[in-house]
Amino acid sequence: MTAAPAPAPRPWLVVVNLPVPAQDFSAPHGWTGETPVGCRVLIPWRGELVVGLVVGETEPRGAYRLREAVHVLDTPICPWVLPATVAGVCAWASDAHIPAGLIWGDLLGVGWTADSIHTVRAVEGADLSAFARKAPTALWTDAGAFHPALLDAVREQGLLEERFDPRPRTKTVIRARELAGVPAAARAMTALHAVIPAPAPLTPRQTHAHAWLSDYGPHDTLSGWAKAAGVSGSVVNGVLNAGGAQYVAELAPPPPAWQWLNEAGPQDTLSGWASGASADGVSLSPTAAGTLLARGWADTVQVLAPPPALPEAVPTEVNGDLPDRLPEAPLWRLHGGRAASRFRTLAPRILRLLGQGRGVLVLAPDHATLRRAWEGLSGLAAHAGTRAVQLSGQLNDIQRAHTWELIRGGEARLVIGSSHALAAPLQDPALIVVLEEGSDAHKLLSGSRAFIPDIAARVAAAHDIPLAALGATPAAESVPWPGAVLPPPRARVHIVDYAAPPEQPTLGPLSGAHLGMGDLGYPISHDLARLLRQVQERGRQAALLAPRRGYSALLRCPNCEHTPQCRNCDVPLRFHQATRQMTCHQCGYHESMPDRCDNCGEQMWKARGPGTEWIAQEVGKLLPGMPIYRMDRDRQDPLAPLYAGEPGVMVGTQLLLSHDAPPNLALIAITLADTWLNVSDFRASERYHRLLRQLSEWHPARAPLLVVQTFQADHPALTVLAAGRDTLAYPAAEERARKDLGYPPHARLAQVEITAREALRAQTAAQEVAEALYAAGATAQEVLGPAPSPVARLRGVYPYHLFLRARNDARLSELLKVLDTRTWKARVRVDVNPRGGM
DNA sequence: AGCACGCCGACT
DNA sequence: GTCGGCGTGCTC
Numbered sequence: 133m134t135a136a137p138a139p140a141p142r143p144w145l146v147v148v149n150l151p152v153p154a155q156d157f158s159a160p161h162g163w164t165g166e167t168p169v170g171c172r173v174l175i176p177w178r179g180e181l182v183v184g185l186v187v188g189e190t191e192p193r194g195a196y197r198l199r200e201a202v203h204v205l206d207t208p209i210c211p212w213v214l215p216a217t218v219a220g221v222c223a224w225a226s227d228a229h230i231p232a233g234l235i236w237g238d239l240l241g242v243g244w245t246a247d248s249i250h251t252v253r254a255v256e257g258a259d260l261s262a263f264a265r266k267a268p269t270a271l272w273t274d275a276g277a278f279h280p281a282l283l284d285a286v287r288e289q290g291l292l293e294e295r296f297d298p299r300p301r302t303k304t305v306i307r308a309r310e311l312a313g314v315p316a317a318a319r320a321m322t323a324l325h326a327v328i329p330a331p332a333p334l335t336p337r338q339t340h341a342h343a344w345l346s347d348y349g350p351h352d353t354l355s356g357w358a359k360a361a362g363v364s365g366s367v368v369n370g371v372l373n374a375g376g377a378q379y380v381a382e383l384a385p386p387p388p389a390w391q392w393l394n395e396a397g398p399q400d401t402l403s404g405w406a407s408g409a410s411a412d413g414v415s416l417s418p419t420a421a422g423t424l425l426a427r428g429w430a431d432t433v434q435v436l437a438p439p440p441a442l443p444e445a446v447p448t449e450v451n452g453d454l455p456d457r458l459p460e461a462p463l464w465r466l467h468g469g470r471a472a473s474r475f476r477t478l479a480p481r482i483l484r485l486l487g488q489g490r491g492v493l494v495l496a497p498d499h500a501t502l503r504r505a506w507e508g509l510s511g512l513a514a515h516a517g518t519r520a521v522q523l524s525g526q527l528n529d530i531q532r533a534h535t536w537e538l539i540r541g542g543e544a545r546l547v548i549g550s551s552h553a554l555a556a557p558l559q560d561p562a563l564i565v566v567l568e569e570g571s572d573a574h575k576l577l578s579g580s581r582a583f584i585p586d587i588a589a590r591v592a593a594a595h596d597i598p599l600a601a602l603g604a605t606p607a608a609e610s611v612p613w614p615g616a617v618l619p620p621p622r623a624r625v626h627i628v629d630y631a632a633p634p635e636q637p638t639l640g641p642l643s644g645a646h647l648g649m650g651d652l653g654y655p656i657s658h659d660l661a662r663l664l665r666q667v668q669e670r671g672r673q674a675a676l677l678a679p680r681r682g683y684s685a686l687l688r689c690p691n692c693e694h695t696p697q698c699r700n701c702d703v704p705l706r707f708h709q710a711t712r713q714m715t716c717h718q719c720g721y722h723e724s725m726p727d728r729c730d731n732c733g734e735q736m737w738k739a740r741g742p743g744t745e746w747i748a749q750e751v752g753k754l755l756p757g758m759p760i761y762r763m764d765r766d767r768q769d770p771l772a773p774l775y776a777g778e779p780g781v782m783v784g785t786q787l788l789l790s791h792d793a794p795p796n797l798a799l800i801a802i803t804l805a806d807t808w809l810n811v812s813d814f815r816a817s818e819r820y821h822r823l824l825r826q827l828s829e830w831h832p833a834r835a836p837l838l839v840v841q842t843f844q845a846d847h848p849a850l851t852v853l854a855a856g857r858d859t860l861a862y863p864a865a866e867e868r869a870r871k872d873l874g875y876p877p878h879a880r881l882a883q884v885e886i887t888a889r890e891a892l893r894a895q896t897a898a899q900e901v902a903e904a905l906y907a908a909g910a911t912a913q914e915v916l917g918p919a920p921s922p923v924a925r926l927r928g929v930y931p932y933h934l935f936l937r938a939r940n941d942a943r944l945s946e947l948l949k950v951l952d953t954r955t956w957k958a959r960v961r962v963d964v965n966p967r968g969g970m
Numbered sequence: 971a972g973c974a975c976g977c978c979g980a981c982t
Numbered sequence: 983g984t985c986g987g988c989g990t991g992c993t994c
Contacts, residue, residue, distance in 0.1 A: 143994090146994080148993090149971090150971055150972085150993080151971060152971085152992085152993065154994095155993075155994040156994055157994060158994095175994080176994080177993065177994080178972090178973085178992090178993055197994095198994060199994055233971095234971095237971090889988090889989095955990090955991095
């Protein structure tokens with residue numbers, strides 16, 4: 133009878149926090165179980181131990197001798213990331229041809245360092261002294277005592293035994309010592325005591341001093357005694373010499389600072405002790421506290437650190453009978469209304485799922501949306517007997533790690549967060565909600581360039597749970613999903629049409645167009661100026677949205693039309709009046725404002741394209757005495773007076789929307805809407821419409837008048853709002869238009885970016901990539917370009933762009949595979965589902 | 971990402 | 983001669 137040959141153990145696929153694909157490792161020595169997908173492991177990496185995440189297993193490869201994983205940090209019963217989440221994220225990474233480590237580095241903000249006590253010893257009978265003078269012996273020793281490269285060499289020989297024990301989370305505090313424990317030296321003091329009777333006769337003054345000491349003593353110094361007794365120093369000296377007083381060693385009473393510490397309890401720092409004591413009237417400097425510590429009045433001890441403070445849930449009233457009218461489908465949506473009404477509509481569904489003991493994940497694109505979601509939803513958890521946690525970059529490492537453990541342990545089942553929350557190990561998840569699914573802020577700008585809703589959809593599918601989109605207005609991509617729609621908030625819109633001829637009869641057929649915006653008032657139209665004056669007269673508040681920060685989009689020579697350009701990028705430099713600087717908003721390059729035109733020597737400049745500085749200046753001229761608050765990347769004025777209800781005008785960029793609307797807001801104006809439309813991007817009008825909807829729901833109760841100054845007054849993204857059409861009117865039309873144009877959701881796009889320091893090299897490589905794609909069967913419909921990027925030179929490099937347009941994810945993945953077939957002579961990067969700039 | 975390696979032009 | 987810029991390859 134022959135035993136079936138044991139199948140060769142399958143190597144594990146492990147990702148590290150580096151932009152490289154998953155690597156193969158064999159299981160740790162003696163590992164018997166299944167591959168622990170979703171668990172963290174310690175692996176040898178370039179001579180050191182690093183943390184990796186097990187994402188799967190692979191085929192054994194013959195020739196290559198794999199390194200063994202050293203230690204598994206989590207148990208498969210309680211993994212760091214749920215295996216289904218691992219599967220969903222890896223499926224996205226594989227289709228997008230993004231190295232797995234890149235996306236995991238973006239999604240896991242916590243857990244990449246192992247906090248263990250690492251001890252090592254030589255395996256029994258091994259003599260490691262040949263490796264190095266200082267090598268592990270048969271005794272367990274802290275691994276820090278040896279060079280990592282030495283340990284790695286010994287480990288590779290299989291001669292090292294290692295132990296990893298969890299390190300208790302402690303902190304050091306300063307604690308008052310028990311009086312009995314204070315060293316005698318610290319308490320030793322000598323005091324002058326009267327000797328009674330005096331052994332020798334004393335002079336009258338000496339007798340007086342002696343009597344004083346016996347009545348009011350003891351005293352610690354001679355001079356102090358003399359002063360207190362009202363005699364000169366020589367008198368008390370005489371008493372001492374005559375034997376009428378003597379120094380006696382005794383225990384000093386504990387100093388007041390010790391008493392304070394004993395009563396107030398342990399302190400984190402010396403200065404904390406000093407300031408705490410001083411606040412209670414016990415004078416103590418940090419140096420003096422240090423001296424007391426050194427003398428032994430206090431000692432430092434390790435105590436278990438308390439859990440870090442986490443954001444507190446906002447209590448919510450719950451109407452238990454509220455019906456759940458939301459769809460039951462793998463993908464569904466809820467749009468319209470205001471943020472608060474959307475969350476109220478969603479509440480019954482969340483309560484039901486939490487009530488079943490399951491988990492819900494809510495993903496927000498930005499801080500402002502996260503804050504509103506926290507206010508609207510976090511209170512639900514308490515009604516379902518669980519806890520809500522926030523998980524975003526705003527938390528520090530300790531808070532994030534603690535939050536992760538609360539989720540992993542099943543204590544928190546409602547998670548509201550950013551991209552850092554997507555892989556959170558919610559036990560038994562039931563629903564993923566993506567807020568404002570069309571927001572560009574879901575796009576990670578670095579690393580993987582992932583669009584979070586795309587990965588969220590993959591993760592939801594892997595868990596076989598629904599994905600819901602929730603926002604002011606749907607993205608064209610989610611229009612076809614089954615959904616619920618709330619009526620949009622009332623929008624009062626006044627459009628200033630810069631393209632229309634003036635209402636008054638004009639002199640000739642050309643003059644209307646010619647006069648145009650000059651006649652209507654620019655950059656603040658006469659209509660807007662009149663409304664702003666009303667706001668000031670009535671003591672109300674207004675917000676003006678300018679298209680850019682700084683003073684102007686560019687400076688132009690009135691004589692030769694020359695415009696100062698960035699040295700690194702092919703864009704005009706923005707003018708900032710406050711600093712008199714010319715700044716590139718692409719790369720940050722800046723120089724001082726030139727005195728004269730480089731080209732013709734002209735000394736005057738003409739500013740074009742108003743920014744926040746310019747608009748703020750115009751408002752200042754228009755409304756003398758009205759407070760103006762600026763809000764952009766360059767300057768954020770404190771808004772407290774506005775929130776207290778005082779009159780004022782906010783002037784800012786889109787950054788305005790990340791703050792709450794002030795209470796008396798009566799007017800919102802977009803000074804030039806066309807900036808949102810004059811972008812060569814098929815999503816520009818959707819973005820513009822979303823901005824308008826977000827502005828009209830910005831104030832939680834009121835409907836401030838929305839003034840839009842534009843050359844495209846009849847753009848449907850705007851007119852549907854003015855006409856009071858329903859939430860879906862514009863997005864549905866946009867979705868139909870996308871179908872005709874072959875854009876998402878009716879196609880999947882990827883941008884291939886090819887960059888090199890020399891334009892020619894980038895261009896040649898781009899051409900080669902395109903040819904390789906055609907050779908692999910791509911059609912002219914599927915490959916667009918290559919073309920130089922819209923900004924032909926960026927930060928000194930020349931990007932070339934190639935667009936891939938495929939009918940679905942599978943075909944896109946097929947096309948992207950071609951990029952891996954060989955290496956290119958320039959840097960090639962893929963951006964799946966690109967946003968902004970096409 | 972980092973980091974080592976190797977190639978080529980600019981200098982003591 | 984070698985110093986240092988920069989492109990290329992590698993991490994199991």
